[in-house]
Structure formats: C-alpha cells, structure tokens
Amino acid sequence: MLRLQGVNIIVGIIILFMGLHFAFAPEHHDVRTTGTTMLGGIAFLLMTISVILTTRLNVFESLFGGLDRMYQVHRVAGTSVALFALMHFIGVPKELPAGVDPSLNPLAPSAPLGMASLALLVIGLFIALNRKISYSRWRLPHKAMAGVYMLVIGHFMTAPAVFFERFSTSGIMLVIAAIIGVIALFYTMLGMNKRTATPFTIEAVNALERATEIVLKPKGDMITFNPGQFAFLEIQGKEWSEAHPFTISSAPDENRLRFTIKVLGDWTRKIREELKPGGDVIVRGPYGRFNTDKLNGKKQVWIAGGIGVTPFLSMVRAMKAGDERDIQFVYASRNREEALFLDELQSRTKNLGNISVNPLFSDQGAFARVDVAKEKLSAPLTEYEYFICGPKPMLDSLIRDLKKEGVPRAKIHTEAFEFR
Ligand SMILES: Cc1cc2nc3c(=O)[nH]c(=O)nc-3n(C[C@H](O)[C@H](O)[C@H](O)COP(=O)(O)OP(=O)(O)OC[C@H]3O[C@@H](n4cnc5c(N)ncnc54)[C@H](O)[C@@H]3O)c2cc1C
Structure with a gap:
C-alpha cells in the first residue's frame, strides 16, 4: 500500500514553497507575477520530485511503501507538472511591466526555453500515459524527459528578475532543488540507481x-x-x-x-x-515492501489472481511450523491447468495448520469475491489484513468491495505488477 509519509513530505515541500513565495515576494512583483511564478515553481518542484524518485533509493522505498508505489507517485507528480506548467504559461505576464528598462528582452532566452519545455512536456505526458505504446518504445522518449528538465532549469535561471527573482527566498529554494535534481538525474542516467x-x-x-x-x-x-x-x-x-x-x-x-x-x-x-x-x-x-511477516500473529486473507501467485509462492515456501499467522489463501485462476504450483501449495500447507488454500477456477464460475468471503470467513471481514496480488481490475474491484464492507484501506495491501 502507498505509505503516506512520502506523500506528506511532498505536500509539505509544496506548502513551504508557496508560503515562502508569497511571504518574501520581491516588492516590484505584482500579484499576478507572484501567483503565476508560484505555479511555475510548483511545476518545477514536482518535476524535481519525479526525478529524485527515479534514483530508487532504499530510503524512498520505505517512505512510499515500495518501488512500485514510488513509480505511481512519480507518474502522478509528472502528470501534475504539465498541468501546473500550463497554468503558469497561460497566466504569466507576456509583456514587461511599465517603467522597466525596455532594452531588457523578456523573450530571450527564457521564454523560448519555457515554451519548448512546455510543448515537450505535453508530448512526453501523452506518450507516458498512452498504454497502447509498448514499454520498449515508451522507454526512450520517457528518458528524454531528462533533457526537458534541463530546459526548465534554463528557463527560470535566465528569466528577467521582473518575472522571477532567483535570489528571493523561494527562488533560492528552487535553485537548491535544481542542484539536487541534476545530481539525481546524473545518478540515474549513469546507472547508479541500479541496486547491486x-x-x-x-x-x-x-x-x-x-x-x-x-x-x-x-x-x-x-x-x-x-x-x-x-x-x-x-x-x-x-x-x-x-x-x-x-x-x-x-x-x-x-x-x-x-x-x-x-x-x-x-x-x-x-x-x-x-x-x-x-x-x-x-x-x-x-x-518492494509486499510483506505479510510484519503483521505476524494477525488474521490474514491472501488473494492471488493468476500469476499474482508468485509472492505467495515465496511466502508459503518460506513458512515454517509454528507460524503465528492465521491465513486464508484464495488462489483464483482461469482453470485448474493455469493454477501454477497448486499441488505444491496444497501439500506444503497441509501440515502447517495455520493456512488453508482455497482454489477458485473462473471456468467453473468461481471468482474471488468479497460477498463470498464474507459468508465463508469465521470472523468479520474487518478483523483481517488483506494481501492481494493480481490483475488491476481484480485489485480495484476487491478494494472497492472491501471498503464498502468497512475494511479500512490501511488493512488492504496490494502488489501491482506494473509501474506505468
Ligand atoms: C513489481 C513487479 C513484479 C512482477 N512480478 C511478476 C511475476 O512474478 N511474474 C510475471 O509473470 N510477471 C511479473 N511482473 C510483470 C512483468 O514484469 C511483465 O509481464 C513483463 O515485463 C512483460 O514483458 P513483455 O515484454 O513480455 O510484455 P509487454 O507486452 O511488452 O509488456 C506488458 C506490460 O509489462 C510492463 N513491462 C514490460 N516491460 C517492462 C520492463 N522492462 N520493466 C517494467 N515493466 C515492464 C509494461 O507495463 C507493459 O504494459 C511483475 C511486474 C512488476 C512491476
């Protein structure tokens, strides 16, 4: 499950930036300039956060609840970048304010850099969110977003001070973010983000x-x-x-x-x-952080859909006599043939006593459903911790139905087999 610690830190950074941006806005900035540069600043911070998450550092896995969750946050942050950047572009004054030295050219090079980055961001977002594009085709243009990040840095570092003051308090925050972001970018691009x-x-x-x-x-x-x-x-x-x-x-x-x-x-x-x-x-x-051990002693329901059995295979293979978890394991697959390792799972769990395997075959009309679980489980649904791994539609419908039955989201742990 996505841990909120990491998300809270992101929200805290954005709020801090907004506070500093308004509280210490340069005197010569009007409200429109302050407001729209704030939107641009938020876009840049979110972009930096997206970049930092690609470092795959262990500390971020702990903050967000696993690498797959980090990539989900990376995707949401990346999508929001384009929205904030668009609002910034629409709102930011296009002319120099009255009284400013007219030899100052607001269009070069900051504005073209900004417009180029926005156009590339929108194209990048379209590619990133388009599931019809295969992963291998998607990877290269996605990596090219590193170049867009550098363009954005160029955009605000060359902006005339009448629009963006680099040495205001919030400006310094963006400069620090840029330095961290560039280090993170090189760390990832040089392959240093790949664990041993x-x-x-x-x-x-x-x-x-x-x-x-x-x-x-x-x-x-x-x-x-x-x-x-x-x-x-x-x-x-x-x-x-x-x-x-x-x-x-x-x-x-x-x-x-x-x-x-x-x-x-x-x-x-x-x-x-x-x-x-x-x-x-x-x-x-x-x-990854899909771990059932940490809730030792608790009543658990494991639900595997098809190939989603793999984490549970490892868990059962690792299980020893005397395990204190009380586990109902629902293994849903299309048919008996596709229920991989079912015989092994049944024979390993037979003598353990704390886990029972319940195979369901959809060709026989049996599906993993919350209403059926409600009838079969000995305790109320809210007393269990749920660990679910399987196709996204199955995860979504089980989460929805469990929540309807009053099971808190914090008790539902899922593993998504996709990063995009
Ligand atoms: C955390 C995690 C655990 C997984 N565990 C298993 C498992 O135990 N058994 C299993 O069969 N599958 C597992 N998968 C899914 C597996 O990674 C994909 O099925 C496989 O990479 C598909 O490759 P393909 O080129 O054959 O298929 P494609 O049709 O090219 O891809 C199918 C989907 O897999 C994803 N994918 C493809 N290539 C990559 C890649 N290089 N990196 C990341 N995602 C990619 C994309 O989201 C794509 O939409 C897991 C995925 C993740 C994210």
Whole structure:
C-alpha cells in the first residue's frame, strides 16, 4: 500500500514553497507575477520530485511503501507538472511591466526555453500515459524527459528578475532543488540507481502452462530478500534488451532464485521459447515492501489472481511450523491447468495448520469475491489484513468491495505488477 509519509513530505515541500513565495515576494512583483511564478515553481518542484524518485533509493522505498508505489507517485507528480506548467504559461505576464528598462528582452532566452519545455512536456505526458505504446518504445522518449528538465532549469535561471527573482527566498529554494535534481538525474542516467548487480547462471528453464519457471544459481554470494520482494532480471546477451521486473518465487533460504514468468508479450514469450540453461543473468534488487511477516500473529486473507501467485509462492515456501499467522489463501485462476504450483501449495500447507488454500477456477464460475468471503470467513471481514496480488481490475474491484464492507484501506495491501 502507498505509505503516506512520502506523500506528506511532498505536500509539505509544496506548502513551504508557496508560503515562502508569497511571504518574501520581491516588492516590484505584482500579484499576478507572484501567483503565476508560484505555479511555475510548483511545476518545477514536482518535476524535481519525479526525478529524485527515479534514483530508487532504499530510503524512498520505505517512505512510499515500495518501488512500485514510488513509480505511481512519480507518474502522478509528472502528470501534475504539465498541468501546473500550463497554468503558469497561460497566466504569466507576456509583456514587461511599465517603467522597466525596455532594452531588457523578456523573450530571450527564457521564454523560448519555457515554451519548448512546455510543448515537450505535453508530448512526453501523452506518450507516458498512452498504454497502447509498448514499454520498449515508451522507454526512450520517457528518458528524454531528462533533457526537458534541463530546459526548465534554463528557463527560470535566465528569466528577467521582473518575472522571477532567483535570489528571493523561494527562488533560492528552487535553485537548491535544481542542484539536487541534476545530481539525481546524473545518478540515474549513469546507472547508479541500479541496486547491486548479482551474477547468476541459469540452472533450469521449466515450461509451465502459459508460463515459464527459471531457476538461477548464484555465481558468488546469494542475495538476501524477504518473501514478496521482486528483482530486475538482465539476461546477458544482445538479443535480450532491457531489464524486466519479476517477483522472486523461491524462499530466501533456498540458495537458488526461482522466477515464475507468465507469457504476456514479446520478451516473456522469448523466455518461453528461446531461453536455455547455462546462460548468465544479472539480478538487481531486491525491491518492494509486499510483506505479510510484519503483521505476524494477525488474521490474514491472501488473494492471488493468476500469476499474482508468485509472492505467495515465496511466502508459503518460506513458512515454517509454528507460524503465528492465521491465513486464508484464495488462489483464483482461469482453470485448474493455469493454477501454477497448486499441488505444491496444497501439500506444503497441509501440515502447517495455520493456512488453508482455497482454489477458485473462473471456468467453473468461481471468482474471488468479497460477498463470498464474507459468508465463508469465521470472523468479520474487518478483523483481517488483506494481501492481494493480481490483475488491476481484480485489485480495484476487491478494494472497492472491501471498503464498502468497512475494511479500512490501511488493512488492504496490494502488489501491482506494473509501474506505468
Ligand atoms: C513489481 C513487479 C513484479 C512482477 N512480478 C511478476 C511475476 O512474478 N511474474 C510475471 O509473470 N510477471 C511479473 N511482473 C510483470 C512483468 O514484469 C511483465 O509481464 C513483463 O515485463 C512483460 O514483458 P513483455 O515484454 O513480455 O510484455 P509487454 O507486452 O511488452 O509488456 C506488458 C506490460 O509489462 C510492463 N513491462 C514490460 N516491460 C517492462 C520492463 N522492462 N520493466 C517494467 N515493466 C515492464 C509494461 O507495463 C507493459 O504494459 C511483475 C511486474 C512488476 C512491476
């Protein structure tokens, strides 16, 4: 779940900027100039926050509740940038105020830089939000937003003081933000945001129903992770292109990493059809905060939809006798064949006593539904913590129905298998 700590910090920064901007506005600025430069300043701060979040630093994962949540905030902040920038552009005075030295040219170079950045921002936003554009096509123009960030810095650093005073209190705040933003940008662009690269060899590639399990053997030290975390896989070899994120489905003490990969697009199909044992893989991670252990002792409902079973696979594989959680595990899939590792899950949980696996097959008319859970669970719905991983429509409808039943959002923990 998105943790509010990080969001509160963002809101606090924006409010601080607004307060400083109005309280210490240069005397020669009229209200319109102060108001519209404030909108531009907010746009820049949000853009800087978006840039900072791409550093993937551990501290931000803790503040926002995981890398996938950070990317959600990155997306919302990025979308808001374009809106604030547009309002700034529409409202900001286009002429020099009366009495100002006419040799001062308000149009060069600040205004063209501002207009170019706005146009590129809007195009970038269109590409970023257009789900029809494939991830690999989307990545390059998205990275080009780094250039737009530099244009925006150029825009306000060259603005005539009658419009923007760099050495006013709020101006200094923007300059500091720019310095931090540029450092963050280089950190990300130089690949320093990729957590330790751990080398593995592909030990086995196992074909499953519309999916593939790959088993990786560490070449040196094994990575340490918690069940529910994910990592980026970089398969070595020119034909494998960019890194893809997958949840680790093995237990932390296995000395092997297992990933269960559903065929969804070109890259995952290639895994199914062409990947062979013996090759090298770099694993970067772990990331994520989808962790059921932290609520030890609590009643829990786990709901997996299809390939959303992977974090729970790791959790069950890691579970030991004497576990204090009381877990109802609902495993929804299209049919029996696609319920990957169901036999293993059932046999592992049989003797544990604290977890029961409830498979549901939609070809038999059984779906993960809150009204059915309400009838079957022994305690009221509000007494459970919910951990849900599956397709977005399933997550959305379960969250909505649980909330209708009075379950607080803080008790519903979800893992989204997408960053965009
Ligand atoms: C945190 C997380 C955990 C995941 N765990 C699993 C798992 O355990 N098992 C599993 O089968 N799938 C998992 N996925 C989904 C998996 O990453 C995508 O299905 C896979 O990358 C699709 O690649 P493709 O090129 O075959 O498909 P495409 O059709 O190209 O992509 C399908 C969708 O996957 C996303 N995607 C594609 N490429 C990337 C990339 N390089 N980086 C980030 N997202 C990308 C995009 O949102 C895209 O819309 C996870 C995703 C995330 C974000």
